[in-house]
Amino acid sequence: MFHFKLILLSLPIIGLFLIAGTYLGLKTKNTIEVSLFATPIIVLYLFINGLLMNSSKGEMPWLAIFPNFHFHYGIVALYAKxxxxxxxxxxxxxxxxxxxxxxxxxxxxxxxFNG
Structure with a gap:
């Protein structure tokens, strides 16, 4: 049951990555452009994760607007039952x-294109 709950908790994050990847794939013409457009997004994501992992829940309340915050504390809640x-x-x-x-x-x- 724990693994099902963990998968349920991660589905919105996986969906976000799939939609963002599909958008980048349709918008760009080759893999170099995908890398150029995706790198700032990945850096921002890792920066927010670094802030989240190095702070307590009440230190930076503005992090609560990002899904990473809720994913992290959702996993903490799962482990605490x-x-x-x-x-x-x-x-x-x-x-x-x-x-x-x-x-x-x-x-x-x-x-x-139909236009």
Whole structure:
């Protein structure tokens, strides 16, 4: 049951990465451009993770807007056998927001080519 809960907790993060990767793959023409566009995103992600891992929950409350914060403390709650579903709210909001932005962009691109 623990592994199922962990997979459930990680699904929004995996979805975010899949949507971002699909967007980059469609937007760029080759792997060099993917690397150029993805590197700043990866650096920002690792920077936020570094801040998160080197601070306590109350030190930097603004980190709570990022899904990494909720993923980390959701795993902590799983190990402590505490309720963890509350930590799914922000990652799911991010996933829905990014999904709508992606579909809006995709429809706009589709209309441009059909146009």
């Amino acid at each position: 505490d309720p963890f579903l509350i930590y799914l709210i922000v990652p799911i909001i991010w996933l829905i927001g990014i999904f709508f932005l992606y579909t809006h962009w995709f429809k706009k691109q589709k209309n441009r």
